[in-house]
Amino acid sequence: MAIFDCILFDLDDTLYSSDVGIAGFLRKNIEEFLMMTCGITAEDAFALRSELFKTYGSSLVGLRARGYNIHPDDYHSFVHGRLPYDLIRPNPSLRDLLQSIPQRRIIFTNSDMVHATRSLERLGLTGCFDGIICFETLNPDLFGSKIVLKPSVTAFNTALSISGVNPRRVLFLDDSEKNIASAKAIGLRTALVGRRRRKIAEADYLVEEICELSRVIPEIWSSAMAHEEVTSEVNSRFSLRREVHELSA
CATH class of the missing domain: 3.40.50.1000 (HAD superfamily/HAD-like)
Structure with missing residues (x-):
């Protein structure tokens, strides 16, 4: 049995496999979303993404916890919708x-x-x-x-x-x-x-x-x-x- x-x-x-590289493109898209949403530089977006992940486990969760009124569909369409799925x-x-x-x-x-x-x-x-x-x-x-x-x-x-x-x-x-x-x-x-x-x-x-x-x-x-x-x-x-x-x- x-x-x-x-x-x-x-x-x-x-x-x-992680070797496909999708995660790297995802991180880039998240950082661009943070730049657009928070009005920050690319360098600050890199630091913020890392901070949100360590603290909240997700950039979306972290942004919502910090008071940003973000609809999950908007977030996902930006960070996932632009991924190179052909990889x-x-x-x-x-x-x-x-x-x-x-x-x-x-x-x-x-x-x-x-x-x-x-x-x-x-x-x-x-x-x-x-x-x-x-x-x-x-x-x-x-x-x-x-x-x-x-x-x-x-x-x-x-x-x-x-x-x-x-x-x-x-x-x-x-x-x-x-x-x-x-x-x-x-x-x-x-x-x-x-x-x-x-x-x-x-x-x-x-x-x-x-x-x-x-x-x-x-x-x-x-x-x-x-x-x-x-x-x-x-x-x-x-x-x-x-x-x-x-x-x-």
């Missing part, structure tokens, strides 16, 4: 891997639905997930007094409530150490994703690349007695897909 009933996947820098390439190997997972698969991201949908389309992963928990899901009242996002425990509890699952039978994958720590604190099994990540106490697994999931966490597919056969099958499919993908690149 599988030990997980549901797998929650972060999106950005988890389902595609995100289709990943048929990952699609095969995800479709082989027997448990429910749910995206859990702080990003807005438009960005999540567009990113999944670029990756070729449309239809691979049973649901998307995103900014709008966590914040149905867009002008609510408080914005809820990972790594807050409230965000995780909301995601679990929506998913209707026992936290101790959920696997959560994310590239953020803070998010992993929050997930572990409420009982989830956790996998930290990223090539340059170091193993932390709150992470049950360390996954350098998402396509290594079958090697690092074979128990997703089967009980301990059968996992070697399943892992071999999944890895064979992945290797074949990768060879074809590399030849056609």
